[in-house]
Amino acid sequence: MAPSATTYGTSPASEAAAAQHKNEQDVDLTGQALEHKMAEIAKSKNGSSTPSTKAELDASKLIYELTTSPRPVPASIEAACAGTETICTDHMVTVAWDAETGWATPELRPYGPLSLMPTASVLHYATECFEGLKVYRGADDKLRLFRPDCNAQRMLTSAVRISLPAFPPVELEKLIVALMAVDGPKWLPRGGGPDEYLYLRPTMIGTQPQLGVQAPRSALLYITASYMPRLDVVKGGMRLHTSPEDMVRAWVGGFGYAKVGANYGPSLQATIEARARGFHQILWLYGPEGYCTEAGASNFFVVLKDKETGQTQLVTAPLDDRLILDGVTRRSIVQLARERLAGEVEVVERRYTIAELQDAHKEGRIVESFAAGTAYFVAPVSLVHHRGEDIPIPMATETGGKYTKLVKSWISNIMYGQESHPWGVVIEERE
Amino acid sequence: MAPSATTYGTSPASEAAAAQHKNEQDVDLTGQALEHKMAEIAKSKNGSSTPSTKAELDASKLIYELTTSPRPVPASIEAACAGTETICTDHMVTVAWDAETGWATPELRPYGPLSLMPTASVLHYATECFEGLKVYRGADDKLRLFRPDCNAQRMLTSAVRISLPAFPPVELEKLIVALMAVDGPKWLPRGGGPDEYLYLRPTMIGTQPQLGVQAPRSALLYITASYMPRLDVVKGGMRLHTSPEDMVRAWVGGFGYAKVGANYGPSLQATIEARARGFHQILWLYGPEGYCTEAGASNFFVVLKDKETGQTQLVTAPLDDRLILDGVTRRSIVQLARERLAGEVEVVERRYTIAELQDAHKEGRIVESFAAGTAYFVAPVSLVHHRGEDIPIPMATETGGKYTKLVKSWISNIMYGQESHPWGVVIEERE
Numbered sequence: 001m002a003p004s005a006t007t008y009g010t011s012p013a014s015e016a017a018a019a020q021h022k023n024e025q026d027v028d029l030t031g032q033a034l035e036h037k038m039a040e041i042a043k044s045k046n047g048s049s050t051p052s053t054k055a056e057l058d059a060s061k062l063i064y065e066l067t068t069s070p071r072p073v074p075a076s077i078e079a080a081c082a083g084t085e086t087i088c089t090d091h092m093v094t095v096a097w098d099a100e101t102g103w104a105t106p107e108l109r110p111y112g113p114l115s116l117m118p119t120a121s122v123l124h125y126a127t128e129c130f131e132g133l134k135v136y137r138g139a140d141d142k143l144r145l146f147r148p149d150c151n152a153q154r155m156l157t158s159a160v161r162i163s164l165p166a167f168p169p170v171e172l173e174k175l176i177v178a179l180m181a182v183d184g185p186k187w188l189p190r191g192g193g194p195d196e197y198l199y200l201r202p203t204m205i206g207t208q209p210q211l212g213v214q215a216p217r218s219a220l221l222y223i224t225a226s227y228m229p230r231l232d233v234v235k236g237g238m239r240l241h242t243s244p245e246d247m248v249r250a251w252v253g254g255f256g257y258a259k260v261g262a263n264y265g266p267s268l269q270a271t272i273e274a275r276a277r278g279f280h281q282i283l284w285l286y287g288p289e290g291y292c293t294e295a296g297a298s299n300f301f302v303v304l305k306d307k308e309t310g311q312t313q314l315v316t317a318p319l320d321d322r323l324i325l326d327g328v329t330r331r332s333i334v335q336l337a338r339e340r341l342a343g344e345v346e347v348v349e350r351r352y353t354i355a356e357l358q359d360a361h362k363e364g365r366i367v368e369s370f371a372a373g374t375a376y377f378v379a380p381v382s383l384v385h386h387r388g389e390d391i392p393i394p395m396a397t398e399t400g401g402k403y404t405k406l407v408k409s410w411i412s413n414i415m416y417g418q419e420s421h422p423w424g425v426v427i428e429e430r431e
Numbered sequence: 432m433a434p435s436a437t438t439y440g441t442s443p444a445s446e447a448a449a450a451q452h453k454n455e456q457d458v459d460l461t462g463q464a465l466e467h468k469m470a471e472i473a474k475s476k477n478g479s480s481t482p483s484t485k486a487e488l489d490a491s492k493l494i495y496e497l498t499t500s501p502r503p504v505p506a507s508i509e510a511a512c513a514g515t516e517t518i519c520t521d522h523m524v525t526v527a528w529d530a531e532t533g534w535a536t537p538e539l540r541p542y543g544p545l546s547l548m549p550t551a552s553v554l555h556y557a558t559e560c561f562e563g564l565k566v567y568r569g570a571d572d573k574l575r576l577f578r579p580d581c582n583a584q585r586m587l588t589s590a591v592r593i594s595l596p597a598f599p600p601v602e603l604e605k606l607i608v609a610l611m612a613v614d615g616p617k618w619l620p621r622g623g624g625p626d627e628y629l630y631l632r633p634t635m636i637g638t639q640p641q642l643g644v645q646a647p648r649s650a651l652l653y654i655t656a657s658y659m660p661r662l663d664v665v666k667g668g669m670r671l672h673t674s675p676e677d678m679v680r681a682w683v684g685g686f687g688y689a690k691v692g693a694n695y696g697p698s699l700q701a702t703i704e705a706r707a708r709g710f711h712q713i714l715w716l717y718g719p720e721g722y723c724t725e726a727g728a729s730n731f732f733v734v735l736k737d738k739e740t741g742q743t744q745l746v747t748a749p750l751d752d753r754l755i756l757d758g759v760t761r762r763s764i765v766q767l768a769r770e771r772l773a774g775e776v777e778v779v780e781r782r783y784t785i786a787e788l789q790d791a792h793k794e795g796r797i798v799e800s801f802a803a804g805t806a807y808f809v810a811p812v813s814l815v816h817h818r819g820e821d822i823p824i825p826m827a828t829e830t831g832g833k834y835t836k837l838v839k840s841w842i843s844n845i846m847y848g849q850e851s852h853p854w855g856v857v858i859e860e861r862e
Contacts (some may be wrong), residue, residue: 211517
């Protein structure tokens with residue numbers, strides 16, 4: 001029984017997985033049963049299951065309540081990010097959900113505080129998930145999102161994992177577009193420079209004001225737009241500290257693949273300590289083998305020469321053990337590099353250990369490395385520190401090595417419209 | 432660097448652990464470094480480190496703002512718990528914390544909604560922890576807490592684990608007492624019957640309105656008092672379903688021992704499915720060996736006859752791998768059973784597997800079983816279902832076996848004042 005009996009979408013692969021699981025006992029109790037659930041959601045979209053009587057998330061019903069006290073636009077991203085509070089735009093989108101009635105009418109309304117009862121589910125049981133994506137003011141002065149369908153789909157995956165309601169991902173995408181259509185012209189003005197962006201944060205929280213460990217019967221989906229500092233230009237490159245043996249970020253059978261709050265709070269302690277020692281992020285290792293998984297909250301890539309063949313490889317951790325986030329930037333890099341570096345660089349998604357990196361360093365086979373994600377974009381890595389030993393990583397220039405800069409430029413060109421590509425989704429602005 | 436440089440208390444054992452760790456590399460990055468941190472907090476209480484300039488949590492400064500619209504007391508616990516919203520008493524205690532200034536003045540004020548910015552840390556990164564304890568109206572009409580010092584100490588442990596500020600546990604205890612001194616007389620009236628209790632929920636949340644994965648620089652500690660249904664009388668006993676192989680609650684190096692939101696939300700999916708099949712809770716197994724850890728959010732006990740010696744043993748999972756919650760009820764049962772059943776029952780904290788339980792069942796060695804925690808109190812278990820196979824567990828009576836009822840009566844007698852014991856802490860009521 002899903003927390004919501006509503007509808008919609010997933011990858012086709014999961015249908016096969018679900019069919020297979022139907023023949024096994026306890027199917028709905030397994031972690032993979034979430035794929036089963038997602039497949040059912042997808043099927044109901046195609047009309048093969050009985051329609052729900054509950055209201056579905058419907059962006060076309062969006063009500064606009066525009067602010068009467070517009071706020072000043074900061075002079076620069078740096079000014080906007082100097083304080084201890086995130087500066088948001090004039091508006092946010094909110095949609096309430098209730099287990100009995102389904103999704104309420106979406107509202108675009110003035111940005112401001114939320115009112116939550118002290119007993120609200122999210123404040124006790126971490127019934128929360130989110131997404132992060134950016135909107136870019138292009139070289140052609142158009143506003144673009146980068147693959148928002150990927151974020152919307154992942155938000156659904158995260159929501160199901162944390163027992164929050166399902167929704168049609170495309171409706172979330174439309175709500176994101178609606179918010180930027182209103183706030184884009186003022187907060188990301190035309191002619192504002194090629195690097196300007198805003199950070200969008202779709203969030204869902206369990207709001208039911210009842211104590212007791214149970215799936216919330218009410219929830220709130222909301223979307224904010226704000227400033228976020230540039231993190232991709234780290235002087236001298238990012239320095240990573242491996243996680244200690246007795247502190248684990250995610251584990252097989254857990255929820256490392258979902259963008260749920262429970263992946264973040266518990267990781268702060270190690271990150272605080274690493275920063276206090278002059279490192280930027282933790283490189284999270286997994287298991288006694290020390291598999292490299294994620295760098296902070298970003299995906300981690302290494303370019304190296306294969307030990308046997310000498311072939312240049314772009315290596316990153318695989319998705320299939322569900323330990324790491326299926327990053328949109330990660331996925332895009334893998335796809336583009338396979339297309340555009342074919343014959344030159346082999347793109348490999350596989351498990352690899354910190355010992356392999358140490359070996360590669362000793363043998364001079366590490367070419368370069370970078371972290372990739374929405375917040376960090378593509379940020380060069382210059383050092384990994386592991387158990388008292390440094391693994392220095394070459395940086396051809398202050399802004400990274402050849403491949404780091406190459407993949408970054410490909411994606412940046414799509415984001416800012418220098419390259420016309422289906423991944424760059426143009427927003428029609430309301431003015 | 433702790434998120435707060437404030438003060439206070441932990442167990443003496445951690446000092447030795449900390450001293451040992453000082454000689455090891457990367458001490459502050461290890462999971463056990465939290466013990467180091469706790470030891471430093473304890474040391475600063477003894478005046479051996481420099482005093483902080485930030486305000487400390489100080490219950491003696493409590494400001495009383497009493498309600499002007501008192502609310503009606505429900506007719507019964509059943510009536511109070513019939514809806515989808517937890518009914519709280521007239522007041523709550525709130526204390527704000529800020530990284531620059533420390534703890535603000537505690538306030539006892541009318542119960543009502545909290546105002547949080549949509550960007551608040553707790554809503555995205557699960558920077559939250561809580562406690563659960565009850566206040567009892569005794570047979571002698573006195574109000575009592577049960578070992579509130581244990582809850583306050585554990586709240587500090589959880590707060591440090593999730594990068595929320597430290598505080599002197601005794602001050603939290605005083606604030607709990609202050610709330611019940613005001614709301615106790617009305618909401619848990621004298622002569623209200625021997626089983627009456629309220630549920631107290633100290634909670635701390637990260638309130639800093641800034642996106643980005645970092646320790647919050649502002650937080651809110653609050654305490655509510657509410658009704659919670661009786662969960663210890665399950666008709667026919669509790670039926671548990673083991674967790675599937677590919678879904679894990681907690682793991683070594685994680686945070687299973689802390690009462691942080693991140694332990695709860697991700698467990699809901701399996702629990703929902705188990706309930707839909709007529710089970711009450713998940714029995715969480717760990718590792719390929721299938722170690723029994725927790726039953727739902729309660730500790731799990733089995734009474735069995737030892738395979739070799741025939742000795743009756745009360746067995747429960749150990750604390751030392753930090754997978755399970757250090758339950759106050761668990762700890763109390765272990766302590767009392769060691770004192771009061773010496774020579775009759777051996778109390779054993781050790782790892783044990785589901786296969787061992789299956790063997791014990793086949794050999795007729797299972798005597799009884801129960802789950803223990805603040806919410807479930809001591810609830811008899813009548814069945815464990817594992818991979819398609821039932822392990823039935825004897826229940827001498829509808830309310831459990833001999834030892835289940837015995838340990839329950841011991842603790843109940845302390846809670847309700849039939850036995851005078853230092854664990855029962857009497858509250859002086861304000862009237």
